[in-house]
Amino acid sequence: MKKLLFAATLVGVGIVIWRLVAQEDEARDLWAEVTDKV
Template sequence: MKKLLVLAVVAGLGYLVWRELSAEKAERELWREVTDPIS
């Protein structure tokens, strides 16, 4: 039972990290698009 709890905590932390990284990537792409000089 303890192993299952540890696994759930690790999975939750992994999900939070992944969500944060993907949000940063999307924000960077948005800023790159906004600040891109018009060619």
């Protein structure tokens, strides 16, 4: 049972990190556009 909980936690953390990285990429693209104009 503990292994299942551990696996579920790993998957949850992985999804959160993946979504944060995806948002960071979008923010970086926006930042690149802003800095190009300056």
